[in-house]
Amino acid sequence: MNRHLSFSRSAFFMLLSSLVLSATAQSFDFSFAPLKGTKHSTAIQVSPADRYGEAKEYGFDFIASPERLDAQTPFYFSVRVPDGNYRVTVTLGSRKRAAVTTVRAESRRLFVENVATKKGEQKVVSFVVHKHSPQIDEKRSMRLKKRELTKLNFDDRLTLEINGDAPACAAVSIERDDSVPTLFLCGNSTVVDQDSEPWASWGQMITRWFGPEVAIANFAESGETASTFIAANRLAKALSMMKAGDYLIVEFGHNDQKQRGPGMGAYYNFATALKTFIDETRARGATPIFVTPTQRRSFKDGRIQETHADYPEAMEWVARRENVPLIDLHSMTRDFYEALGEEQSKRAFVHYPAGSFPGQTADFKDNTHFNPYGAYELAKCIIEGMRQLNLPILSALRPEYMERYPAAAPFNPSQPDALSDFHWNDSPFFEAEKPDGN
Numbered sequence: 357m358n359r360h361l362s363f364s365r366s367a368f369f370m371l372l373s374s375l376v377l378s379a380t381a382q383s384f385d386f387s388f389a390p391l392k393g394t395k396h397s398t399a400i401q402v403s404p405a406d407r408y409g410e411a412k413e414y415g416f417d418f419i420a421s422p423e424r425l426d427a428q429t430p431f432y433f434s435v436r437v438p439d440g441n442y443r444v445t446v447t448l449g450s451r452k453r454a455a456v457t458t459v460r461a462e463s464r465r466l467f468v469e470n471v472a473t474k475k476g477e478q479k480v481v482s483f484v485v486h487k488h489s490p491q492i493d494e495k496r497s498m499r500l501k502k503r504e505l506t507k508l509n510f511d512d513r514l515t516l517e518i519n520g521d522a523p524a525c526a527a528v529s530i531e532r533d534d535s536v537p538t539l540f541l542c543g544n545s546t547v548v549d550q551d552s553e554p555w556a557s558w559g560q561m562i563t564r565w566f567g568p569e570v571a572i573a574n575f576a577e578s579g580e581t582a583s584t585f586i587a588a589n590r591l592a593k594a595l596s597m598m599k600a601g602d603y604l605i606v607e608f609g610h611n612d613q614k615q616r617g618p619g620m621g622a623y624y625n626f627a628t629a630l631k632t633f634i635d636e637t638r639a640r641g642a643t644p645i646f647v648t649p650t651q652r653r654s655f656k657d658g659r660i661q662e663t664h665a666d667y668p669e670a671m672e673w674v675a676r677r678e679n680v681p682l683i684d685l686h687s688m689t690r691d692f693y694e695a696l697g698e699e700q701s702k703r704a705f706v707h708y709p710a711g712s713f714p715g716q717t718a719d720f721k722d723n724t725h726f727n728p729y730g731a732y733e734l735a736k737c738i739i740e741g742m743r744q745l746n747l748p749i750l751s752a753l754r755p756e757y758m759e760r761y762p763a764a765a766p767f768n769p770s771q772p773d774a775l776s777d778f779h780w781n782d783s784p785f786f787e788a789e790k791p792d793g794n
Contacts, residue, residue: 464556465549579611
């Protein structure tokens with residue numbers, strides 16, 4: 357997965373630091389098709405020759421440029437911007453043909469899903485993308501893992517992925533907007549933005565259901581525990597961007613239970629680390645929210661077996677003691693898997709025979725990590741948990757979510773949506789290596 361030139365870790369941080377400090381542009385307006393007589397008529401006209409790079413602050417990226425701007429092929433488009441929240445407005449559709457377009461950003465965060473437009477029709481959709489680099493300040497940075505050095509979440513640019521059955525994007529505008537509340541996500545491989553097929557997590561799917569009144573900033577990473585997350589300066593980076601009125605979601609316990617040694621344990625170092633998340637978040641006028649860990653797909657006699665020891669209970673105990681809102685994803689995922697059944701639940705995880713993806717030489721049989729469908733369903737579990745807590749941020753939910761799951765008939769993990777109702781266009785990149793954690 358060579359999406360970037362190979363260079364040293366120190367050079368990587370130096371480059372990011374210089375770019376973040378020097379970048380000054382706060383808004384852009386791009387046209388991918390002639391739009392005379394509209395507000396986009398003064399936009400930068402993009403051509404297939406425009407490629408993002410050291411000498412170009414915007415352009416097509418990662419894969420080949422489309423042969424022509426109205427080609428029915430997926431593409432990536434990147435713009436160099438400093439860290440922050442950006443309101444992105446996409447004008448979808450084509451004057452020449454019907455189209456179906458999906459838009460993702462950064463590491464496959466889903467924002468716009470299967471929008472159909474007739475020939476000559478255009479639809480405008482806005483959302484907020486959070487952009488961050490590893491740099492915290494002149495002296496500190498997040499400690500990234502080797503595999504993260506090529507992740508789109510941590511490079512020098514904001515990247516859009518235009519995909520779909522017959523994608524058509526006529527225009528894109530990007531404008532800095534740090535006024536909106538931000539929902540920061542802290543967790544492990546079940547939360548992280550997964551870059552490549554067929555892996556996915558709920559953190560990159562929940563963006564689908566929120567409008568431009570909120571930003572979602574995912575700092576989760578595979579294999580992390582509550583304490584290693586703090587030690588790697590991931591929490592410090594989130595705190596450096598946090599403001600009053602923001603939220604911080606914390607989902608750990610999955611990998612924490614594997615830690616051994618003096619002082620380890622659910623009611624010792626785990627509970628202490630959770631208290632750190634609470635105190636640091638509240639000190640900045642933001643609201644912490646706990647999420648109990650997802651169940652593993654471990655069946656016996658048709659029922660899910662408990663594999664997380666006393667870590668979910670410890671998280672609930674800390675939440676009660678500190679008056680922290682809690683979403684019980686542990687119970688929701690048990691209901692979800694059991695509703696699907698032992699065999700059909702494989703279809704929510706990375707279970708694929710060899711040859712299902714280009715370059716896949718061995719069977720995938722992973723009972724921890726989700727595929728896009730499983731992650732999509734879990735994101736709705738999180739939203740329903742937020743609705744049960746009556747969080748003010750829910751005012752930013754898109755109307756189509758409320759129409760699909762009204763208060764009188766909310767999403768129920770015991771009655772999940774059928775896989776046949778879920779349509780996902782694969783991103784161009786595939787990864788055979790499973791995420792850290794199990």
